[in-house]
Amino acid sequence: MVLQAIQYEPASASSPPTLRILDQLLLPHRTAYEAIANCEEAHAAIKQMKVRGAPAIAIVAALALAVEIGVAAVTGKLATSPDEVREQISQRLDYLKTSRPTAVNLGDAVGKLKIVAKKAALQSGATAGSVAQAYIVAAERMLVDDVSDNKAIGEHGARWIEENTAAGRQRRGDKTCGLQVLTHCNTGSLATAGYGTALGVIRSLKAADMLTRAYCTETRPYNQGSRLTAYELVHDEVPATLITDSMACALLAREGNRLAAIVVGADRVAANGDTANKIGTYSLAVLARHHGVKFLVAAPRTTIDLTTASGKDIVIEERAPEEVTRIKGPKVTVDGEVQVDEAAQVISIAATGIDVWNPAFDVTPAELIDGVITEVGVVEKTAGKFDFQPIFQHPS
Ligand SMILES: CSC[C@H]1O[C@H](OP(=O)(O)O)[C@H](O)[C@@H]1O
Secondary structure, three states: OOOOOEEEEOOOOOOOOEEEEEOOOOOOOOOOEEEOOOHHHHHHHHHOOOOOOHHHHHHHHHHHHHHHHHHHHHOOOOOOOHHHHHHHHHHHHHHHHOOOOOOHHHHHHHHHHHHHHHHHHHOOOOOHHHHHHHHHHHHHHHHHHHHHHHHHHHHHHHHHHHHHOHHHHHHHHOOOOOOEEEEOOOOOOOOOOOOOOHHHHHHHHHHOOOOOEEEEEOOOOOOHHHHHHHHHHHHOOOOEEEEOHHHHHHHHHHHHHHEEEEEEOOOEEEOOOOEEEEOOHHHHHHHHHHHOOEEEEEOOHHHEEOOOOOHHHOOOOEOOOHHHHEEEEOEEOOOOOEEOOOOOEEEEOOOOOOOOOOEOEEEEOHHHOOEEEEOOEEEOOEOOEOOOHHHHOOOO
16 A cells, blocks of 8 residues: 555546545544545645645645636636736635644745746736646646655665764674664655655665664654554564654663664754754754764755744744643554544543643754755755755755
8 A cells, every 4th residue: 555645636638636635633543535625625634634744734735726726727717817816826825824834845835836826927928727727737746846855865864874873884884783763753655745754764774775673753742653653664664663752762772873863854944954843853852962873854955944044933833732631543442453443532641620731843953963864965064053055056
């Protein structure tokens, strides 16, 4: 079975494009896709985290508007002038951007897609249809580009680990040596259009026969690790071990330099390299530094936000207390069988009346980050500072 968070069918001669998302609130025990027919449905699915992951959020938002425009075009409900279509696209993108604040990929896509629509509307001979089509083509391209970017991130990351860690060099020279990595949250095919970012590095390490074991943290409270990353690692037959978030310290103390690196994703990398990522990332970076383990952020350039100077300027999303005080899942019978046909059980795991703080992300200071793995190479600090400008001059 292919792990696909997003299923998109382009328009055919007789029918508009269609979009479906894998409802990740039901994973790993139930695989159910949900049709997304318009921007409101996309906004709700992103906000509820039925679909999540910085790249996936941007792609689903962009394609939902492509579906909306495609349906309007085939049903004769598209605005008549090119500038009206441009304005509608701009307004709908601004609405989609309000679904979640921290991941920059959505805002980056909104800005780029607005420019596409504006350029199309300014072209001589522009029509409402040509502006609509220019938008749809650009939105569809995001799906393709993301997978190729992630595979490049995987290769750059795997090679960096092989060349810049003791475990990597040992494994390259002697396949009986162990190379292990730890990852946090979910950054795989379920957070992107496919292959993944940090999980893409793990996939590339495995493909190069470099990896002996991957560790994944459960990543409370949404449990992206135990529900999604563990699901992907089992699916790909990667030797992997799930740990609770609080076990990471003991793991690094036990594994020492057999753990080559901690590799995580990102929701927004500020211009100075401070990185917003899933809550719990900062503590792993401190831990990595204490134990002399490399700490790497894997993210496409669309996650690097040169307009945000540093981590203190990043808006951190705070989510509902119930995500901390309750857990949801199918029943398990006395013999351990998971009853996926049962309606999800919601169980309270906290004292009623307790206050809750539930930030979805934290910010890791650039000083704790050894490298940012992008699709065009690994950026390292020079004289203690990150400079991302050169990778934006990169030809691809
Ligand atoms: C390649 S996904 C990047 C990022 O998104 C995840 O957050 P969420 O599950 O809340 O959307 C997590 O922070 C990943 O590292």
